Amino acid sequence: MAFVPVFVTCLILAAASVTEVGLVSDMVSFLHIQKWFVKTYQVDWPNKSIPFGALPAHLWLDQGHTTNGAAGYGFVLGVFGLFVAWKQRNRNGKAPSRSLLALTILLLLSTLFTLSAIIFVFLVTHQTSGQTIDPALAQANQHYPADKWTPETWYKALLNTPLADANKRSEIRTHVHLMEAWRWMLIPLFLADVAALAAAVTGVLRQRKSTPLDYPPEK
Structure with a gap:
């Protein structure tokens, strides 16, 4: 029965995605405050x-956008998965569900998206870690000119100092x-993607195995 495992894993995926979006949104809000209100330290x-200057001249933000995209997609997919799972109740003997197959394909894309976000975010963080601010290059009321930074490594x-x-x-x-929390939260988000994908794949295979060959797929 596909209903319970798909429903539970998609609920976890939606919850993990909301948590990730909230953490990234906190960073975005903090950076806006730094730029427009704090300005200097x-x-x-x-x-x-x-x-x-509260922000450096070269601040890398793409990893935040990528993470927000992966989490936002995961949330929408998690909610869609709850709807699809609800439709799978009492499907014994019925034709395979097209909506469950569509969910499976979308979850595969989500898993790959989140995995690519993990690789990108951790690579960029590693490349900019260990850098220091040189007092000789620091000028009053100016953005620090040297190196590229992520918000995490800059602060x-x-x-x-x-x-x-x-x-x-x-x-x-x-x-x-x-x-740091939103960077590491990508890993539980990826695991939630994998769990939801596994549940959906299992549901599709069980439906196909238990359905007569002459049944057309149903929505």
């Missing part, structure tokens, strides 16, 4: 104290933890 280096580097405001440091640290 006072940094007290030993040889100079300057208002330092980790900023935490290693002598920020004058301890409250700002605490706020940045909180948002860095949330950025």
